[in-house]
Amino acid sequence: MGKTRFLTAAIALVLCQVGVAHAADLGLPPPPPIMEPAPPLPVANDCCTDRGWYFKGFIGSTSYDVSSIDNAAFDTADFTFHNLGFEASGFGGVGIGSKISDHFRWDVTGEYRNRATFHGLDSYEGPGFSGSNDYEATLKSWAMLANFYWDIICWNGLTPYVGGGVGFSRNYIGNFTDINVPNLGVAYANTNVTTEFAWAIHAGLAFEVNDRVTLDFAYRYMNLGDAMSDTIIAYDGSGTADGLEFEDIESHDIMLGVRWKFGHCCGQEAPLPVAFK
Numbered sequence: 001m002g003k004t005r006f007l008t009a010a011i012a013l014v015l016c017q018v019g020v021a022h023a024a025d026l027g028l029p030p031p032p033p034i035m036e037p038a039p040p041l042p043v044a045n046d047c048c049t050d051r052g053w054y055f056k057g058f059i060g061s062t063s064y065d066v067s068s069i070d071n072a073a074f075d076t077a078d079f080t081f082h083n084l085g086f087e088a089s090g091f092g093g094v095g096i097g098s099k100i101s102d103h104f105r106w107d108v109t110g111e112y113r114n115r116a117t118f119h120g121l122d123s124y125e126g127p128g129f130s131g132s133n134d135y136e137a138t139l140k141s142w143a144m145l146a147n148f149y150w151d152i153i154c155w156n157g158l159t160p161y162v163g164g165g166v167g168f169s170r171n172y173i174g175n176f177t178d179i180n181v182p183n184l185g186v187a188y189a190n191t192n193v194t195t196e197f198a199w200a201i202h203a204g205l206a207f208e209v210n211d212r213v214t215l216d217f218a219y220r221y222m223n224l225g226d227a228m229s230d231t232i233i234a235y236d237g238s239g240t241a242d243g244l245e246f247e248d249i250e251s252h253d254i255m256l257g258v259r260w261k262f263g264h265c266c267g268q269e270a271p272l273p274v275a276f277k
């Protein structure tokens with residue numbers, strides 16, 4: 001019985017080889033080899049659309065405007081104001097935020113705005129008297145903003161954006177002096193701080209260096225609210241007056257920043273290849 005099975009298997013193998021050889025003689029193609037598909041390529045993203053958290057740091061330069069100055073003494077005569085303004089200064093800050101969709105993100109920032117010197121001059125005419133005041137003071141601020149941005153479009157790693165922010169500022173007026181040359185008067189005031197509502201408008205251009213790092217160049221309009229000096233004291237102690245108020249302080253800021261994404265990467269990983277047999 002065993003010999004019969006062996007003989008049958010041997011005959012079947014011979015017939016199979018004969019069949020293949022016969023097919024080759026007839027010009028028939030051999031059976032196709034088993035193919036496995038090549039692994040798909042990763043999806044290439046020109047810009048990162050990954051959602052997640054980021055840390056940012058920034059520095060910048062200010063250009064201040066002040067709407068006006070005010071004091072109770074201004075109601076006693078006809079005052080004319082000349083050359084009211086702050087010198088430029090610098091600032092720097094940090095923040096943390098999140099990209100919540102392909103086009104929208106938010107962050108919270110805190111910054112220190114370095115000392116900027118104020119210069120101002122007025123002249124006045126009253127009933128039987130006249131004079132002028134030459135003012136000088138410094139402004140420095142701490143500011144915190146909650147910001148929201150719209151990333152308009154992304155092209156080859158470049159993303160223009162606009163945004164807005166609201167928060168508060170702590171405005172310090174120090175080194176205040178008031179020199180009245182015609183009347184040979186000098187007055188001063190100690191440092192005073194006020195907390196004000198602050199808001200901002202942003203417009204910028206971001207460039208993605210790699211999956212983690214983005215450079216950010218932006219313009220920002222920022223309104224710091226008002227500020228006020230401390231009580232004004234005559235140099236000889238002969239009298240005091242209310243502090244000088246600086247109304248509606250605005251700043252036009254040029255900013256350079258870096259954003260670093262953490263916990264996420266751009267693009268999509270390629271799926272594992274599937275073998276077909």
